[in-house]
Amino acid sequence: MGERRVRVVLEASGGETVRRDGVFTEFTVARRAARSGLIVLVSVGLALLFVPIPIIHLLAIPMILLGGIAVAIRQLSVLGRLGPLRIACPKCSALNRIGGGLGVRSMGPRTQSCESCRRELVVRLEPPG
Ligand SMILES: [Zn+2]
Numbered sequence: 001m002g003e004r005r006v007r008v009v010l011e012a013s014g015g016e017t018v019r020r021d022g023v024f025t026e027f028t029v030a031r032r033a034a035r036s037g038l039i040v041l042v043s044v045g046l047a048l049l050f051v052p053i054p055i056i057h058l059l060a061i062p063m064i065l066l067g068g069i070a071v072a073i074r075q076l077s078v079l080g081r082l083g084p085l086r087i088a089c090p091k092c093s094a095l096n097r098i099g100g101g102l103g104v105r106s107m108g109p110r111t112q113s114c115e116s117c118r119r120e121l122v123v124r125l126e127p128p129g
Contacts, residue, residue: 002026008085008098009124016090021128022099026080036072043068071102078103082125092117 008022027035043064050060082099089096094116104110109124 002028002031002080005128006082007126007128008082008087009122009126010087010090010096010098011122011124012090012119014091018088018090020085020087022085022125023083024080024125025083027078027103032076032078035078036075039072039075040068043071074105075102077105079105079107089114089116089119089121091119096121098123 003023003025006022006024008020010018010020046068047061047064050057050064053060081101081103084100085098086095087098088094092114094114096112096115098112107125109122111120111122113119114121
């Protein structure tokens, strides 16, 4: 449900591209809400760990709770998540981690820098083919 195959295109500035197949999972509204709720629960649990620690708890607890709420709100607008992949950089061939994480808020191309050579790479999702 909600899973579809995509072609992940990694493009470097000179026009070189590397393509690999990936799986994109679309989140339903219920799934987004469940993920947001889980993030709030985890941040509350994490904040509770700091209760017995004097002084640090004054700063750590509000920061963890505010951070958790901010991530939870962001999670409500996430469209879906690309399954984690390793794709070689078109320039230096080092494997880069693509996808995974908390998901994406738009299907448009996004940029990231190569984990090895630091060149800017454009990640694009295309229909399989
Ligand atoms: Zn590279």
